[in-house]
Amino acid sequence: xxxDVILRIGAKxxxxxxxxxxxxxxxxxDYGPGxxxxxxxxxxxxxxxxxxxxxxxALNRVAPRAVVERFVPIGxxxxxxxxxxxxxxxKRYLDYTPLAHDVVHAREWGILLVEVGVFITxxxxxxxxYYAFTERGQT
Amino acid sequence: xxxxxxxxxxxxLAAITIAIVFQRSLFAVVILAGIYSFLMATVMIVLDxxxxxMTEASVGAGISTVVFLATLHLTRAREYPRPxxxxxxxxxxxxxxxxxxxxxxxxPRFGAAETPIHQHIAPHYLKEAKRETGVPNVVTAVLADYxxxxxxxxxxxxxxxxxxxxxxLRGRRRKRGEDKDAVDPGVRDA
Numbered sequence: 597x598x599x600d601v602i603l604r605i606g607a608k609x610x611x612x613x614x615x616x617x618x619x620x621x622x623x624x625x626d627y628g629p630g631x632x633x634x635x636x637x638x639x640x641x642x643x644x645x646x647x648x649x650x651x652x653x654a655l656n657r658v659a660p661r662a663v664v665e666r667f668v669p670i671g672x673x674x675x676x677x678x679x680x681x682x683x684x685x686x687k688r689y690l691d692y693t694p695l696a697h698d699v700v701h702a703r704e705w706g707i708l709l710v711e712v713g714v715f716i717t718x719x720x721x722x723x724x725x726y727y728a729f730t731e732r733g734q735t
Numbered sequence: 736x737x738x739x740x741x742x743x744x745x746x747x748l749a750a751i752t753i754a755i756v757f758q759r760s761l762f763a764v765v766i767l768a769g770i771y772s773f774l775m776a777t778v779m780i781v782l783d784x785x786x787x788x789m790t791e792a793s794v795g796a797g798i799s800t801v802v803f804l805a806t807l808h809l810t811r812a813r814e815y816p817r818p819x820x821x822x823x824x825x826x827x828x829x830x831x832x833x834x835x836x837x838x839x840x841x842x843p844r845f846g847a848a849e850t851p852i853h854q855h856i857a858p859h860y861l862k863e864a865k866r867e868t869g870v871p872n873v874v875t876a877v878l879a880d881y882x883x884x885x886x887x888x889x890x891x892x893x894x895x896x897x898x899x900x901x902x903x904l905r906g907r908r909r910k911r912g913e914d915k916d917a918v919d920p921g922v923r924d925a
Contacts, residue, residue, distance in 0.1 A: 630786060631874075634790055637797070637798060644798070648801070668897045672887075672891055701869065703867070704870060707880050710879045717894055724901060726802070728901055729805035
């Protein structure tokens with residue numbers, strides 16, 4: 597679909613806004629609907645739309661397959677590591693209170709970090725699935 | 736008004752389901768399934784579950800449709816001709832549907848406040864989440880703080896799913912390499 601001008605220009609116009617909305621959903625998740633999962637799927641959707649219009653080679657330049665695959669465990673590990681802050685300070689696992697001096701503030705921080713972990717794993721997994729399906733057809 | 740919107744949406748959902756059953760071209764089925772997901776997302780918005788609607792629209796209508804299309808690219812885009820007898824599948828699905836409908840008779844009325852799920856711990860979350868976690872969105876507070884063990888499990892499930900797909904779809908190429916390695920020593924022995 598590389599040669600369709602309308603698709604190319606339309607996609608280029610819409611792509612940054614999809615990513616912006618994904619980040620809005622991610623960081624505004626404390627106040628509005630959505631969170632790491634929805635934001636992750638949206639940013640993966642942005643990458644997939646980019647690949648559909650401009651081809652897998654273009655996507656490989658922006659988000660190389662090997663890098664994306666490495667991010668799949670990083671998000672889950674970030675989540676699990678944030679949870680270790682509790683046992684480290686003698687509290688229970690996934691207790692966020694040691695993350696800051698004020699309890700409420702600590703829980704806010706914990707939620708933010710954990711959502712980032714979810715975002716990384718979801719976005720990377722969705723993109724990896726797309727890569728796995730499309731690159732199999734080409735070999 | 737809300738009831739009429741819901742009825743119209745559910746009627747459209749039923750129409751699309753019937754269309755999917757009778758459609759032989761899998762390409763059309765994938766597109767219809769995407770429309771189904773968007774309608775389902777609209778139903779979720781009517782039910783005030785915006786988070787679920789967002790997930791349904793992005794995963795169900797977005798990513799799933801793309802993955803299905805990619806699968807059609809790898810396989811054939813026509814369904815196999817239907818088996819001669821439709822009686823057995825028809826019987827099985829009617830019985831399952833009857834059991835499910837029978838099960839709904841025991842459910843409490845939609846949105847009833849006196850049900851256990853609305854009385855156990857939900858009132859505490861609704862009242863205290865803002866004060867205890869500093870996060871005004873109760874859904875986020877429950878998901879990432881009160882029930883973070885569940886969310887950690889969900890993230891692990893997504894991670895496992897991704898790894899599983901990688902193993903399944905990449906396995907063959909590696910296996911060929913292994914086969915070559917397995918043959919080589921034998922050749923040397925000969």
